[in-house]
Amino acid sequence: MCTIELLDSRKRKKRSDVSVHHKRKRRLLPFVPSSDPDCRLQQMQSLAHALTSLNLEFSDDLTYPPGMAPRSANQAVMEYGGMQVLSKEDFETLGKCRAMAKSGECPPLVIVYDSCLGYTVEADDLIKDLTLIAEYAGDVDYIKNREDDDGDSMMSLLLTTDPATSLVICPDRRANIARFVSGINNHKPESRKKQNVKCVRYNVDGEVRVLLVATRDIVKGEKLFYDYNGYENEYPTHNFI
Numbered sequence: 001m002c003t004i005e006l007l008d009s010r011k012r013k014k015r016s017d018v019s020v021h022h023k024r025k026r027r028l029l030p031f032v033p034s035s036d037p038d039c040r041l042q043q044m045q046s047l048a049h050a051l052t053s054l055n056l057e058f059s060d061d062l063t064y065p066p067g068m069a070p071r072s073a074n075q076a077v078m079e080y081g082g083m084q085v086l087s088k089e090d091f092e093t094l095g096k097c098r099a100m101a102k103s104g105e106c107p108p109l110v111i112v113y114d115s116c117l118g119y120t121v122e123a124d125d126l127i128k129d130l131t132l133i134a135e136y137a138g139d140v141d142y143i144k145n146r147e148d149d150d151g152d153s154m155m156s157l158l159l160t161t162d163p164a165t166s167l168v169i170c171p172d173r174r175a176n177i178a179r180f181v182s183g184i185n186n187h188k189p190e191s192r193k194k195q196n197v198k199c200v201r202y203n204v205d206g207e208v209r210v211l212l213v214a215t216r217d218i219v220k221g222e223k224l225f226y227d228y229n230g231y232e233n234e235y236p237t238h239n240f241i
C-alpha cells in the first residue's frame with residue numbers, strides 16, 4: 001500500500017534510552033489551474049475531443065448504473081488487509097479540487113495524441129510534487145462481471161478476498177482525464193524513471209476512491225506516467241515503450 005510519508009528531519013535533543021522515528025505526513029496539494037482562460041479552454045477541448053472520439057461521456061465521479069455494483073457495495077472496510085484513510089486535510093484538498101473542476105478550473109493537463117501511445121496526458125504548466133491531479137472516474141462494477149472484459153482502462157477499486165465482492169472502475173462509457181494517463185513498462189527498469197504519478201486508493205468517508213498524485217515536480221510538456229500494476233500484476237506492459 002502506498003503511504004506518502006516523510007521522516008521528520010528536524011533536529012531533536014538526543015535521547016540514549018530509546019530510538020524514535022517521528023514521522024510527519026505529507027499533505028496533498030490542490031492542483032493549480034492554468035491562469036489563462038484560453039489555455040483552460042484548449043485543455044478542456046482536448047479532453048472533449050478524446051472522449052468524443054472514443055464515444056465516451058464525461059464524468060468526474062464514480063457512477064453506479066443499474067445492473068452493476070450498487071454504491072452500498074463500495075465499503076472500504078471490506079478491503080483485504082485494510083485501507084489507508086484520507087486525512088481531514090487531504091479530504092479538504094479533494095473537495096477543493098472537485099469544486100474547482102466543476103467551475104471550469106480544470107487541472108493544467110492537455111491530451112495529446114501520440115502515434116505509439118495513443119492519447120496521452122501532458123502537463124500544460126508546472127505541476128508540483130504531491131499535487132492531487134485527478135480522481136479515477138467511471139462506472140463501478142464487480143470484478144466477477146468483468147473477468148472476460150478486454151477493456152484497457154479498468155482500475156482496481158476494492159480488493160476483498162472474493163471476486164463477487166471486489167470492485168473495478170470501468171471507464172468504458174463514462175470517464176474523465178485519468179483514463180488517458182500512460183503506463184510504464186514493468187519489464188524495463190529504465191521505464192521506472194518515467195514515472196511521475198502514483199495511483200493511490202484511499203478510504204474517503206467509508207468508500208474507496210482512487211486518486212492520481214504527482215510523485216515529483218512535472219514540467220510543462222512532460223507526459224504523465226504511472227504504474228498500471230501498482231496493486232495487482234495483471235496488466236501486460238511487455239510491449240509498452
Ligand SMILES: C[S@@+](CC[C@H](N)C(=O)[O-])C[C@H]1O[C@@H](n2cnc3c(N)ncnc32)[C@H](O)[C@@H]1O
Nearest residue numbers: 116117118119152153179180181182183240241
Ligand atoms: C488506460 S489506456 C491509456 C489511454 C490510451 N493511450 C488511449 O488512447 O485511449 C491504456 C492503453 O494505452 C496504451 N499505452 C499506455 N501506456 C503506454 C506505453 N507506455 N506504451 C505504449 N502504449 C501505451 C496501451 O494501448 C494501453 O493498453
